[in-house]
Amino acid sequence: MQRWTFHIALCLWLAILAGFKLLIRPPMPASVLTIYMVLVTLGIMIFVAANEARFQAFLAPLKAVFEGRAPKLVQALVLAGIPLLAAWGTWLRTAPSYDAPFEARVVHPQPPLAMQLSGKKLNLAGLQNPLRANAADLDKHTVEGKRIYYQNCFYCHGDALAGDGHFANAFTPIPANFRDVGTISMLQESFVFWRVATGGPGLPKGAAPWLSAMPVWQNFLSEDEIWKAILYIYAGSGSTPRTWEEAPKK
């Protein structure tokens, strides 16, 4: 068994690579695959090297090849294979492609301390949805929010609030899916308000290049209307906003 350490390690590595490539649907992006394979390599190497006998058994076939003791065919394959693999890698890196340029961005851009709302300065820290203060009118506001949503937001964010409206596929990035646990349910309403009110153009530089097509809604909706729409997207997607843990100190 130990004699085959090297071969087992190699097969394991290839099997994991194939598993990641074939079993995960939709396919994972190349950047993630690279991270995963680096870690897998690290894990295998460290396991192999953590025991002296195992490590020597692992090195034995390599030594055999590079010291010229292995069969001629294997030697030829390895010695020719390494430069070929390197060449292939280089070609993959440098070959021209017609893909749109690569865009890296943060999913969760940082909000400013305060934002401009139609000329007024609005402090985002500790900002609450004013419409939640009065629980009696909450349902009424939510219904109005639903109307506002269907008049404005629905075309992109969709009937099911899943970011799959009619126009959704025309955009990169596609509109936010409010049912995803990673979107509005992990955000405070103040953050959502900021995103709605200032739209794509209001994104900070740190979030760039983010070509969000989200309009600057404060130009079309009043402050109250935005809050109502926010009430609806939370109610409609069945999520609750993240709350301030305690009143932040000024």
Added chain:
Amino acid sequence: MSNTLAPSAVQALKGAYKGVFKISVMLVAAYLAAQWLSSILPAADYRSLPLLGNRTAVWIIAELHLMFAAFVLGVPIFAFITEIIGVATKEKRYDDLAREFTKLLAMAYTLTAVLGCLLLVLFIVLYPKFTSYLSKLFKPTWLLYIVLIFGEVVIAYLYWYTWDVLQGAKKYWHLFIGVMVNLFGTALLFVADIWVTFMMSPAGIDDAGNLTSLWAAINNHTWMPINIHRLLANVAFGGAIAAAYAAVRFLNAKTEEERARFDWMGYVGSFIAIAAFIPLPFAGYWLGREIYQFSEQMGVSMMGGGFSWLWILQAMLIGSLFLASNFYLWLGMGRIPGAERYAKFQVPMMILLTIGFIVWATPRSIMATSAEMAAMGGSHHPFLGLFGVMAAKHTAVNLMILTTFFSFMLYRRGNRIPAVPWAATAKVVQALVIAAAAAVVLGYGVYSYYVPSNIRIKFSIYQVAAVLTAMAVFVAVDIPMLKGAKEFGAIRWGQIPARAQYALFFLAISFTWLMGLMGYIRSGIRQHWHVYGRVADESVNAYTMTHGHATLIVSGITIVFFLLVSVVFYLAARQDREPA
């Protein structure tokens, strides 16, 4: 006072005075240099430094100062603990080890002081306006700091110079000095943290920037979390550097005896580093929580905004640290007769660690081309996206901590067979405890996807509690179980492959780099503020640099640090060769 003690007391006092004198000269020189420079240079709010620029210069010197300071504050903590173990077990090798650790200090003190003075000059000369604002605000603490420095130097040198004198019946006096060294060191750290944390989360000042309450300014949101975080990190860092010292000595060793000695020292150092490292993420969560409570914006820009990419780097470093420490332990089991019984656990542990690492390193913001994004149906991967959120990462890191702990427990048990009759039951209990903790961690990890975030946040506390409880119970069972255990044979200290020593270097380098990176994040999230939200940085360097640039500077600092440390090591090793 006996006749033999008196001359050596004079020797010890002389040694301590040498330290005081050195610090005095340095402080006076720094002060005069700063005054002289600011009097000949034109008055300004900011002055620029050619080549490096003022921000980078202050950054490099501050970080180097911090690293040496961490070392000289961390080492006495575990030197003192080792000394106590020596007293308790009456084994001389522990006392020798504590002495060996302390020996590294004297030279490091001098370097820390030189760097600190340099930093002071840079602050006064390059940031005159802000420095004078801060020093006026915290005037009393500033004086306290100087007094503490002198106190620390006197006591630390006495601690070192009285080592051989205060033995036997007088050992308790030496332990008392050890307590004092650590009290002064901790106080120093706490005072220095006042200024740093005030800049992050100011409190106790009015809208015009005037002081309203000094205590409120001191006890700001992040002060205590940073104190604790740094205290633990100092011990971990000191342990890692001490282990690296042992590794150098091991590789340079000429005799078997020397090799055995430094192998053991490296093991103890790395053990201290890992032991202090395990609670560190929890202290970090506390700090992060306080940052969020102080300012949501600051919290988000740290975790979610531009800086989120650096957390991927941090994840990579922490994952590697876990892998490296397990690697070291497993290699170490090769020198323990009987440890081969536990080799069978290595495969599942490695799989667990790798999967944990993979989850831990899965980015929240996935880098993808537009074609890939279209295939995923958005910027979130429907499946991998589950790994990107904190719930998954808490689970992964807790399991990795548990695995590493288990690894260490197996190592500890390596050559021993429990002799107590209830050993079999105890082993079952231990296995159940570990399994229960893993189940709690996993269970809450999965459950947290189904609850809103304000409830989810509390889950990480339950997970941590489960892991810590499991560790405590495991150890509590282990100690009586292994009492009087039969041994397969003594540990063959010194018989370990050289690559294990490189694992120790890896720990030290990674700790250092990690410290530089986290320091940058901590400082960087203030963005264009000197004092967040209060005093704006109006210099040309107020921008946040690219991550690539920042990591290059952190790397540069790490390399310079290791060059300086090798000087300390060299001098310590040379001192060893000379007859005392």
Added chain:
Amino acid sequence: MKITFLKIFAFVLVVVGTYAYVGQLVPQFEEHPPAKQVITVQTPPQELASIGEELLRTKGGCLICHKVTDAGNERGPDLRHTVREAAKRKPGMDVEEYLTESIVTPDAFIVPGYPKMMPSALKPPANLNMAEVKAVVAYLQSLGGTDITAKVQAADIAAAKAAGPMHRGKELMGQYGCVGCHKIEGEGGKIGPELTKTAANHAPAELMRKIIDPTAWITPGFPPGIMPADLGNTVPEGDRHEIVAYLAGLSGKSYSATGAASPWSHEGVRLGLVILVFNLGMIAALLIAGRRVKKMESV
């Protein structure tokens, strides 16, 4: 030994290099602080108001006495109601005129129930210029919920460029009693020479010297020996700089208040004392221990 060191150092480089390399793989961008808002004639009213708000909080120092939220100081009137009240204050004066007047010459109308205490915003400590005053007015108007009528004129900008930076100097000169003898900006005693334009004839460094050493020069017509000679000790170093900076500003010169501090300033003396105490303490301990040893040896 050397080989080991080189090997280890190469290992350090490889590990650090790997980390640095990964650092280059993540997205790279620089984030610059928000651009400083500059008031121009074209500044739209909303932006003007937001600049005004910033001034009110920071440079203007208005919140030391006034409040704009429920929590705040009540030495002066609540600024949320100023617009509502302004129209009723003075017959024939519209809101903008009244607000401007009450910022520039606060004593022209004192709101009943409040003492006469507000300094003109055009002078230190607030030291706003006319354009900034208009911005504050614009903010007050938006705070009161009315249309913003305040408009910046070209003349205001020109005046803004001439005025120097803001300094606390004036306040300090009151605090240390300088104005007891000297007249500055129309206020103060006549025992010493007027200082409003003194910086026109003397460089800041000279003024600094004069404060520390009153005999540095004597203005003709004034008797020597009147000015206290110990100002170097009683007035902290940083404050002296602020005063000189203020005087320089009055003559249109600029001078940073954060220049050199003399080694004899308070920090220096305190540092020296600590150093001295510890050194003397150690020397004393050494001497005592040494003497004991000698005594024992002789016994």
